[in-house]
Amino acid sequence: MVDQPVSVQNPHTPSDAPVLVSGASFAGLATAYWLNRLGYRVTVVEVASGLRKGGTPVDIEGETVGILERMGMFDAVRAKALPPRTFEFKDAQDHTLGSFGLESGPDAPPRTRFEIHRDDLLEILFAGIDGSVELLFGRSIKQLNDGPEGVTVTLDDGTLRTYALVFGCDGNRSNTRKLVFGAEKNFTYFMGGYVYLKVVPVTGILPSNVSQVFSVPRRTAMLNGYDDRTDIGLAFRTEGEIEYDYLDRAQQRAMIHDHFDGLSWKVPAALTHVDTDDDFYFDRINQIRMPFWSKGRVALVGDAGYCVSPVAGMGGSMAIIGAGRLAEALERHGADYTAAFQDYHDKLQAFVDEVQIRAANEGMATIFPADDAEISERDRKLRDGELDL
Ligand SMILES: Cc1cc2nc3c(=O)[nH]c(=O)nc-3n(C[C@H](O)[C@H](O)[C@H](O)COP(=O)(O)OP(=O)(O)OC[C@H]3O[C@@H](n4cnc5c(N)ncnc54)[C@H](O)[C@@H]3O)c2cc1C
Incomplete structure (x- = not known):
């Protein structure tokens, strides 16, 4: 169930320009959705043979709710939301040391925080792009050459194509980041x-x-x-x-x-x-900490550029927020991708820093x-x- 999205109109978007997204998880599917809405011709490559399922539920609250509403997907998310959950800290004898949770019942305040199974959210995001973008499963980028006319990409099956922009949405161990920005160790902050x-x-x-x-x-x-x-x-x-x-x-x-x-x-x-x-x-x-998330025509979204770690409890949300903010920046700056990527970075960096620092300090010490x-x-x-x- 995906409701009708609000239309996006931007006279400055380079109509029909081909763009490539690497990775088909939260960051990749959300980025592909927005690029398609902005008028780009989108191809997604995903190394796995299908959507990579499994994992624990994803928290949806705050800005993520607003973005999913604008994507026309929030009703579908709410329909699949899990009941409110209580957290209990236990000792060895199973005594509860302390607990907290969301209020439920008829007198509870309106819910602002939702939890959804990872696979359900992937399916909802996938439904939002299926049929509108080219999806190549079992494929990965082998080589990228950023030139004045675009980025020439060689896929691992030998296909060669040129794209106006490339988006690395391929997770914590991002292939795109490695190819464009260099060794993973330069950006990995190990949390211990x-x-x-x-x-x-x-x-x-x-x-x-x-x-x-x-x-x-x-x-x-x-x-x-x-x-x-x-x-x-x-x-x-x-x-x-x-x-x-x-x-x-x-x-x-x-x-x-x-x-x-x-x-x-x-x-x-x-x-x-x-x-x-x-x-x-x-x-x-670990976290991924980078001074900047783009280079030339290539930009990173989600864990690839700013993994906040499972301790933060909002990796999925951060990927959706990142894709939403990137879309806003591209819409604002049209064909000027350099200004758009700068804007995307400038407006999101402080929030990423705040989440990463909280996870590395209080998050680790508590969990x-x-x-x-x-x-x-x-x-x-x-x-x-x-x-x-
Ligand atoms: C199977 C799976 C289970 C997870 N379980 C949990 C969990 O239980 N708890 C938790 O906190 N986090 C989990 N995560 C991580 C969580 O999904 C991310 O932190 C968060 O959702 C950010 O999303 P993302 O799209 O940036 O990255 P990810 O969700 O990691 O997605 C990256 C995508 O890129 C694809 N990819 C990787 N390499 C390439 C390549 N060379 N070419 C093309 N595509 C590529 C991957 O297959 C994947 O689909 C899991 C991730 C995966 C893939």
Whole structure:
């Protein structure tokens, strides 16, 4: 269900100019949607053979609500929104140390914060562009040459095409960023740990519509309960980055066991799901911090340019906000892409910085406390009602 979008009219948009988007997740689908509305001829390349499903729900609030409304998609999001959720912090005996959550019921204030399954949001965004843009799955950019006439792009199947603009929406380990801006290590801010996330079709580990968090120094287990599934999150801190093979799932499972075997609370129940299959998300907890998100005719959107990390709890929102702000800038400046990219950066940078700094400091200390002192401070904030994730 996608309602009719408000029309966009910009006499300065270079009509029908071909543009390329790399990545078909939140940033890529939202960017493709806006570029199509602005009158560009859009191609999307996605390295996976279809939309990359899986993962934990996405929070939608504030500016993201307004952008989804302007995209004509908010009703569809609200229809799929999950019930309000309570957060509980637990000790080893499963006593609740503190909790907070949204009020529900007839007297509750109107809802301004929504949560939606990652896959549902992907489907809604996809429905907004399907049939209007060219989608090439199983394809990736191999080479980019930015010249006066446009960006000449070679895809990994050998296809060669020239685009007026290219948008890197290909995530935390962005291929476009690597090709245009250089090595990933120059932009990666490691936050000091690793996270494992898995969705299991099992209920009863905890009640529905509740999230529970259990921490000991340097290790946190987090469970989200739903009517039909449970999210399992296991995160551990390390002194520095550790060497591991991204493709070796057995090695990643072993790392989880090394850090979590022997812990109490519901950790043993969570660990029974770790070895069942390779369908899980495991990555370092990091941010992408760049001085500027564009170079010539190439701009980055979402995690590719400013990953805020899972700790921020708003990676999906940030990607949608980024695409919306980019569209506003392109609409404002028409064919002057240099001015548009500068504007996009200038108007979004302060917000990105604020979210990243909060996640790296309070976010890490609250969700992944490093020591007993951070756990005590978290418990004090819980008692004093100072926590709101
Ligand atoms: C399968 C999956 C599960 C996730 N689960 C969680 C989660 O549980 N919790 C959480 O906080 N965050 C999760 N994330 C990250 C979260 O989606 C992002 O932080 C956020 O949504 C920002 O979106 P994005 O579009 O910028 O990046 P992403 O959602 O990471 O999307 C990047 C897209 O680019 C594609 N891509 C990568 N390389 C190339 C290439 N060379 N060429 C073309 N396309 C390419 C990817 O396949 C992907 O579709 C997950 C990401 C993925 C892909």
